[in-house]
Amino acid sequence: MNVAKNGETYDLKYAKKAMLVVVILPLLVMYTEAMLTPALPTIQKEFMINPNDVSWILTIYLLVGTVSVALFGKLGDMYGKKKMFLIALAFYTTGVSLNGFAPSFQWLLVTRAVQGVGMAIFPLAFALVREEFPPEMVPQVQGMISAMFAVGMVIALPLGAWVTQNYGWRWTYHSAAPFAILMFFLAWKVLRESRYINPGKVDWIGALLLTVAVVPALVGVTRAPNIGWTARQTLVLFGVAVVGAILLVPWERKAENPLIPLDIISARNPVIVNIGIMFAAFGISMMSQADTYILQMKPPFGFGKTILQSGILMTPMAAVMLVVAPLAGKVMPKVGAKPLAMTGTLTASAGLVLLSKYATQLPLWEFVTLITIVGTGITLMNISLINVLVFSVSPRVMGVATGANSLFRNFGSTWGPAVAGTVMSTYYILFHPPGTPSFVQIKIPTSKAYEVLFGASAIIFLLLAILTLAIVEVMKGGKIKDVENKGEEEMAN
Structure with missing residues (x-):
């Protein structure tokens, strides 16, 4: 069945098949990545490395992925989003398949x-959704994608702990590899090539400058909690990143076919969404780290739950998000993305204020209820912002727009754990675990650490609520304002 909207024809039968691919995608990726977290201590022991080294297993993925999302987003606009999506997914599948066979830490x-490199599948998938789905379906599909992120995380954390404990860390990847391969063939068979292609030369100098601006900054942020924020190495890394950013901006302004077209990402709605997503990711990652510690630290410092129990306790949040996300996508065209974004940020901020005051004093069920409320607010905000972005940018440059958005998200996600680790290392008490030698002492975050982390996150989401006031509404009363027909100039005013 074909439907004509705004001068474009959409194949609903194909759209539903494609929806299956893009909705399963975050479930697979979150399953793969979250299963790794409980396995890190085991990997450290097997390869006989220190905690700082083992953190690179997470860092290297993020470093390469942050550059990849911007580069592949642009290449998708130039050569076809399906083609680049399959190439990125091939990299991801290859990496997942080989991880479990790594003979050494260096090979891992x-x-x-x-x-x-395969992290680029997400911006390309978001771009394909915008191109191939009728406008009124896009918010619903984006809602389902957001819900799958939460479901994948909740499933993977306890499952990863169980697999590692019973079969070894390598099986966390062995169990994921067949699904990644299946996903590749499903995408190759089902997805169609994008209808918008803008051929041109690749901006390799822009890619190099972006790498210089991004990679040292992320390495510096990752290492700062261990070596110090004012250490010489940290300052040098930040300095190199600043120089790279300073050189990148004028080059992209004059480049014939810039990797990151500044006029697109600096337009009103895109810049609000990118800043919002970056700070939201920062607040979410800080909050998540605090949640993990509270659930797993022994009383009176926490609830003393295992990784498996912690994952189960997060199930209510995932269940609520699974319902709220697609429902929000369905009602968004009627009520507007802006009111939902405002509701989400204020809900998250209010819940975080309560957590900052009472987190370590609450009964377990009240704590779980509060983090579920916060998760619901974050879900509403995320769905609203991504829809604001995809309806504020022409589909012809959607790969660039979603790639840049993923880059900003990664920056926020990297800063969050680093700042959270610093806060927890600042407000702590020394604890002697029973049954261990007298000289063994571990640092336990105090209630002040949680107050700072949850409180800072609450302020961030409150500021984001204010920021959403500046959004130009893209949908309301059942009508979606298509930038392709209205013109980008009007959307920027």
């Missing part, structure tokens, strides 16, 4: 870097 880092 190489295969994780290969996997990181």
Whole structure:
């Protein structure tokens, strides 16, 4: 069945098949990535490395992925989004398949870097959704994608702990590899090539400058909690990143076919969404780290739950998000993306204020209820912002727009754990675990640490609520304002 909307024809039968692919995608990726977290201590022991080294298993994936999302987004606009999506997914599948066979820590880092290239599948998938789905379906599909992120995380954390404990960390990847391969063939068979292609030369100098601006900054942020924020190495890394950013901006302004067209990402709605997503990711990652510690620290410092129990306790949040996300996508065209974004940010902020005051004093069920409320607010905000973005940018440059958005998201996600680790290392008490030698002491975050983390996150989401006031509404009363027909100039005013 074909439907004509705004001068474009959409195949609903195909759209529903494609929806299956893009909705399963975040479930697979979150399953793969979250299963790794409980396995890190086991990997550290097997390869006989220190905690700082083992953190690179996460860092290398993020470093490569942050550059990849911007580069592949642009290449998708130039050569076809399906083509680049399959190439990125091939990298991801190869990395996942090889990780479990790594003979050394160095080889594991190489295969994780290969996997990181595949992070570009997300901006390309978001761009394909915007191109191939009727406008009124896009918010619903984006809602389902958001819900799958939460479901994948909740499933993977306890499952990853169980697999690692019973079969070893390598099986966390062995169990994921067949699904990644199946996903590749499903995408190759089902997806169609994008209808908008803008041929041109690749901006390799822009890619190099972006790498210089991004990679040192992320390395500096990752290492700062261990070596110090004012250490010489940290300052040098930040300095190199600043120089790279300073050189990148004028080059992209004059480049014939810029990697990151500044006029697109600096337009009113895109810049609000990118800043909002970056700070939201920062607040979410800080909050998540605090949640993990509270659930797993022994009383009176926490609830003393295992990784498996912690995952189960997060199930209510995932269940609510699974319902709220697609429902929000369905009602969004009627009520507007802006009111939902405002509702989400204020809900998250209010819940975080309560957590900052009472987190360590609450009964377990009240704590779970509060993090579920916060998760619901974050879901509403995320769905609203991504829909604001995809309806504020022409489909012809959607790969660039979603790639840049993923880059900003990664920046926020990297800063969050680093700042959270610093806060927890600032407000702590020394604890002697029973049954261990007298000289063994571990740092336990105090209630002040949680107050700072949850409180800072609450302020961030309150500021985001204010920021959403500046959004130009893209949908309301059942009508979606299509930038392709209205013109980007009007949307920017």
